[in-house]
Amino acid sequence: MEGKNQSSLKEQQERRKRINRIKRGLISFIGIWMLLCMFLCVVLLFKVNSLEKQISQLVSDATVSKSAAETMSENTSDKSGVFSYDSTESIGGEKATEQVIANVSNAVESDSENFAEENDQLKVYLTFDDGPSDNTAAILDTLAKYNVKATFFVVGKTDDQSKEMYQRIVNEGHTLGMHSYSHKYSVVYDSLDAFETDFNQLQSYLYDITGQECRLYRFPGGSSNQVSNTDMSEFIRFLNEEGVTYFDWNVSSGDATSQAYTADELLNNVLTDVPKYKTSVVLMHDSNTKSTTVEALGPMIEALQGMGAQILPIDENTTLVQHIKADSVE
Structure with a gap:
């Protein structure tokens, strides 16, 4: 009887260990997933900022070109x-x-x-x-x-x-x-x-x-x-x-x-x-x-x-x- 109890207790311990491993795995997965998402967000923000700068520069260049064209027509x-x-x-x-x-x-x-x-x-x-x-x-x-x-x-x-x-x-x-x-x-x-x-x-x-x-x-x-x-x-x-x-x-x-x-x-x-x-x-x-x-x-x-x-x-x-x-x- 005592052997059965010890065996049952051991099984419960093993099951809790498995559950804990699964929990730790899930937590680790979620943590890694969140870190990955944060990393991707940072990368995307960086790229968006870079694109905004490029667009701003293009607009600025277009404005300068337009202004120069108008100046040429206005002031030779x-x-x-x-x-x-x-x-x-x-x-x-x-x-x-x-x-x-x-x-x-x-x-x-x-x-x-x-x-x-x-x-x-x-x-x-x-x-x-x-x-x-x-x-x-x-x-x-x-x-x-x-x-x-x-x-x-x-x-x-x-x-x-x-x-x-x-x-x-x-x-x-x-x-x-x-x-x-x-x-x-x-x-x-x-x-x-x-x-x-x-x-x-x-x-x-x-x-x-x-x-x-x-x-x-x-x-x-x-x-x-x-x-x-x-x-x-x-x-x-x-x-x-x-x-x-x-x-x-x-x-x-x-x-x-x-x-x-x-x-x-x-x-x-x-x-x-x-x-x-x-x-x-x-x-x-x-x-x-x-x-x-x-x-x-x-x-x-x-x-x-x-x-x-x-x-x-x-x-x-x-x-x-x-x-x-x-x-x-x-």
């Missing part, structure tokens, strides 16, 4: 002038995103006599394209605050606020210019007839509202744009025959590019290039999305006045700034 060498592309929305919701490429040889020719030398009196013409907009009143208020006159190249808008802004531009002594009625590139530049129709529509419309016949024009995208379906010389010839003067620009604030410049950056863009020229025609935009342009305007005027520059509205005495010179078209 001193001898080629400063040009940009117009990415503003046209009336009717059509968005013009085509890049305007400057005709470098013509730019060199047109600006060669305009390079500033020491002690030259700098003349600066602030110009605003695409208005009127919700920001026009604020722009006019800022100009009035500093007793500065500017030039507004406007498009055709029929709402009461826009009509009020057309009249206010004229009443406050600014120059009112035309920038096409529709600002739809595909319409304006479809043919000479289309251009003439658009031109006459805007000129007549502005005369009906302000009593002033506009004799000043800025081509959407500039005279050197490469999005026109028709040779730009045809449109230039038409304006010449009408006795209408067109102006491009040789300084760009950068507010037309896809890059979202801050007010300080817009200011720096202008102040960097104005000292290069005796006559600077500065490209800016008057549209609902250009709040930074409004923000930059006051400091820009103060800085320009601080460097002794004259800020003037374009008139018949203004030195022509044209990417393609009007007198080169017969």
Whole structure:
């Protein structure tokens, strides 16, 4: 009997040992599995972090490349002038995103006599394209605050606020210019007839509202744009025959590019290039999305006045700034 009890006790001990071994095995397995999972998580986190850095670098490189491309289109060498592309929305919701490429040889020719030398009196013409907009009143208020006159190249808008802004531009002594009625590139530049129709529509419309016949024009995208379906010389010839003067620009604030410049950056863009020229025609935009342009305007005027520059509205005495010179078209 005692032998049986000892045998039973031994079996129980063996069974407990087996159970303990199984428990230890399970605990070890779970522990190893947890350590392995933690290791894998660490590896994955490291790889994710590495991928994030690579993606960030790629984005950064793409941004730099994009910025460089925009800078090349906005700011060529001193001898080629400063040009940009117009990415503003046209009336009717059509968005013009085509890049305007400057005709470098013509730019060199047109600006060669305009390079500033020491002690030259700098003349600066602030110009605003695409208005009127919700920001026009604020722009006019800022100009009035500093007793500065500017030039507004406007498009055709029929709402009461826009009509009020057309009249206010004229009443406050600014120059009112035309920038096409529709600002739809595909319409304006479809043919000479289309251009003439658009031109006459805007000129007549502005005369009906302000009593002033506009004799000043800025081509959407500039005279050197490469999005026109028709040779730009045809449109230039038409304006010449009408006795209408067109102006491009040789300084760009950068507010037309896809890059979202801050007010300080817009200011720096202008102040960097104005000292290069005796006559600077500065490209800016008057549209609902250009709040930074409004923000930059006051400091820009103060800085320009601080460097002794004259800020003037374009008139018949203004030195022509044209990417393609009007007198080169017969």
